Structures are given as C-alpha cells and as structure tokens.
Amino acid sequence: MNDHEKIRELLALAAAGALEPAEEEQVTKHMRSCEACAAELEEWRLLAGGLRRLPTPQPRAIIVERARARAEIGFAEEAERRWHRIVMISVVLFAWALTLLSWPLVRLISGGLLGMLDPRLNHAWLGFAVFTSVVWLAGGTAAVALSLQKRRERRLA
Amino acid sequence: MGLDSDVSQLRRGDLDALSALLGRYQNRLYRYLLRLVREPAEAEDLFQLTWLRVAEKIRKYDPSRNFDAWLFTLARNLAIDHLRRIRPESLDEPIPGAPGESAATRLPSAERPALEGILDRERTSRLATALDLLPVVQREVMTLRFEEEMKLEEIADVTDVPLSTVKTRLRRGLEKLRQTLETNYPGENWQ
Numbered sequence: 001m002n003d004h005e006k007i008r009e010l011l012a013l014a015a016a017g018a019l020e021p022a023e024e025e026q027v028t029k030h031m032r033s034c035e036a037c038a039a040e041l042e043e044w045r046l047l048a049g050g051l052r053r054l055p056t057p058q059p060r061a062i063i064v065e066r067a068r069a070r071a072e073i074g075f076a077e078e079a080e081r082r083w084h085r086i087v088m089i090s091v092v093l094f095a096w097a098l099t100l101l102s103w104p105l106v107r108l109i110s111g112g113l114l115g116m117l118d119p120r121l122n123h124a125w126l127g128f129a130v131f132t133s134v135v136w137l138a139g140g141t142a143a144v145a146l147s148l149q150k151r152r153e154r155r156l157a
Numbered sequence: 158m159g160l161d162s163d164v165s166q167l168r169r170g171d172l173d174a175l176s177a178l179l180g181r182y183q184n185r186l187y188r189y190l191l192r193l194v195r196e197p198a199e200a201e202d203l204f205q206l207t208w209l210r211v212a213e214k215i216r217k218y219d220p221s222r223n224f225d226a227w228l229f230t231l232a233r234n235l236a237i238d239h240l241r242r243i244r245p246e247s248l249d250e251p252i253p254g255a256p257g258e259s260a261a262t263r264l265p266s267a268e269r270p271a272l273e274g275i276l277d278r279e280r281t282s283r284l285a286t287a288l289d290l291l292p293v294v295q296r297e298v299m300t301l302r303f304e305e306e307m308k309l310e311e312i313a314d315v316t317d318v319p320l321s322t323v324k325t326r327l328r329r330g331l332e333k334l335r336q337t338l339e340t341n342y343p344g345e346n347w348q
Contacts, residue, residue, distance in 0.1 A: 012327075012328050012331040013327065016302055016303070016331065018302070018324055018327055018328075047335055048331070050280070050281065051299065051304070051334075052304070054285055055285075056188050057187065057188055057197075058184050059187040059200075060201070063187075064179060066205055067183075067204055067209075068179055070208065071208040071209055074211075074212030078213050079170065
C-alpha cells in the first residue's frame with residue numbers, strides 16, 4: 001500500500017476527529033498536494049456533519065414523569081434496604097457480644113470462681129457450646145431464607 | 158447548578174437533584190437508547206429502567222469517574238441485556254468488510270456521488286435510516302461520537318473495549334454508512 005492509499009484509509013477517521021496528532025499532520029500535508037484526497041475528505045466531512053445534525057428524538061413527557069416516579073421509589077427502597085442492613089448488622093454484632101459474654105458467665109455459674117481458671121472442658125461448657133452453635137445455625141438459616149424470599153418478591157414486583 | 162453539584166446532591170438522596178439530572182440528560186439518553194434498540198417502546202422502557210438503576214447505584218458511583226460515561230454505561234448494559242434477551246441475533250450482526258479492505262478503496266472516485274447536501278429533511282431521514290441499518294456495535298460508536306460528541310477514550314470506557322476497537326468500529330461504521338447511502342440512492346445528487 002503506497003502513501004496515497006494509506007492516507008485514503010485515514011480520511012473517514014480524520015472527518016470523525018479520531019486521528020492521532022501525527023496522523024493528522026500526515027493527512028494535512030498530503031492534502032496540500034493531492035486534490036483527489038482533499039475532495040474525498042470533504043465528502044467524509046459532509047457525512048460526519050450530517051450525522052452531527054441528525055434531529056434528536058425526545059422521550060414523551062409521560063415517560064420522563066414515570067422514570068422520575070420509578071427512580072424516586074427506587075431511592076426509597078434503596079434507603080430501606082440500607083436501613084435493614086444496618087439493623088441486621090447491629091443485631092448480629094449485639095448477639096455475638098452477648099454470646100461471648102455469656103460463656104464466662106456460664107462457666108462461673110457451673111464451676112464457681114475457681115472453675116473459670118480451669119482450662120479443661122466440663123459437660124456444662126460443652127452443652128453450652130452445642131446449644132450456641134444450634135441457635136446460631138437456626139438463626140442463620142432463617143435469615144438466609146428470609147433474605148432469599150425478599151429478593152424473590154423484589155424480582156416479581 | 159453544575160453537574161458535579163447535582164450528582165453529589167443525588168448521592169445524598171436529594172430528589173431535586175434527580176429532576177435536574179433527568180432534565181439535563183433525558184434527550185441524550187433516550188436518543189442513545191433509541192439508536193441501540195431502534196424501537197421507541199423498548200427505548201422508553203429502558204429509559205425508565207436506567208433511571209431506576211441510577212437510583213440504586215448512585216451511592217456506589219465514583220465521583221472521580223466521568224458521570225456521562227457512568228450513566229451511558231448503565232444504559233448500555235441494560236440495552237445489551239435487553240437485546241440479548243429479545244433479539245439475540247441483533248448482537249451477532251456481521252461486521253462487514255474484510256480486514257484491510259475499506260469502502261474508500263472500493264469506491265471509484267470519479268463516479269462517487271457527492272454527499273454535500275445531507276441537510277434537508279428527506280436526506281436527513283435517509284441518513285438516520287441508513288444509520289439504523291448498521292450493526293449495533295458500530296451504530297453505538299457512531300452515535301456516541303457524532304451525536305453525544307464523546308471523546309474516543311470516553312466511548313472506550315462506555316463500550317468497555319480498547320481504543321483501537323473504537324476506531325475500527327467508527328471507521329467501518331462510516332464506510333458502511335456511506336456505502337449504504339450510495340447503494341440505496343444511486344446517482345442521487347447529494348449536493
């Protein structure tokens with residue numbers, strides 16, 4: 001491909017203002033000596049100009065109003081979801097704190113003050129650990145089920 | 158009020174800012190969606206969905222990013238999902254032209270009709286129709302460049318493709334558009 005053909009390949013992009021500065025310079029330089037390419041570039045520029053001047057279709061006013069209303073509802077729902085998340089996180093943190101605090105308490109009640117210093121596990125200690133695990137597992141399953149149901153409801157809405 | 162101010166107010170949940178942004182972008186966004194899906198009813202649905210998505214995602218918007226690019230990316234993702242669901246074949250439209258070949262090299266310059274007269278309504282309508290015939294990936298780059306007047310880097314951001322791909326789509330789109338006009342209206346004096 002000679003220089004002339006290479007430049008012709010660039011003309012459409014030149015009209016679109018999409019050339020690198022170096023390419024732009026090459027094209028400008030070539031235009032001075034090649035009338036055919038200058039005419040060709042003018043054609044591309046006219047086409048590009050026509051595209052820039054295409055009329056802008058406008059959405060109907062009722063559609064814009066609906067979009068606004070739906071977005072406002074979306075904002076309210078998003079704020080509600082954020083609030084639910086904050087409440088959920090707070091409840092979980094509170095429950096964990098309560099659980100962790102209750103362990104030494106159970107140990108104290110089941111083994112007395114000295115029992116707390118005993119590193120061995122006793123029956124009450126194991127029972128409490130099993131009980132805590134079961135409660136957390138049940139709570140976690142319920143939370144996941146509820147959240148999935150909510151998501152399904154949102155998708156159907 | 159400026160765009161940045163409207164966007165930050167919207168991030169704080171100010172619904173007046175939503176109205177301001179809707180007013181600012183309604184025509185541009187609708188035009189972009191219409192160019193992508195071509196059906197006004199579908200573009201209207203997608204227009205509403207885009208603003209709903211804005212409401213859901215605005216808090217995650219990174220203010221250092223160009224808002225136009227962010228907004229058009231949301232709209233594009235919805236439109237592409239829609240096309241994939243409703244008219245999957247429209248996303249697989251072949252990109253015409255073998256590599257290295259271009260309409261510019263195929264057109265004999267002596268017989269090429271001039272395109273200088275694409276100003277009147279009838280010709281504008283023909284141009285819009287020819288634009289609609291382009292594959293969706295070329296059509297969207299053309300509308301983002303010529304109607305939205307986005308920079309090539311912004312187009313690459315919205316369409317999530319490299320800059321070189323944007324240029325290729327732009328060039329092939331223009332060539333195909335010109336070829337379509339000249340094939341459909343042979344001998345037409347565009348002056």
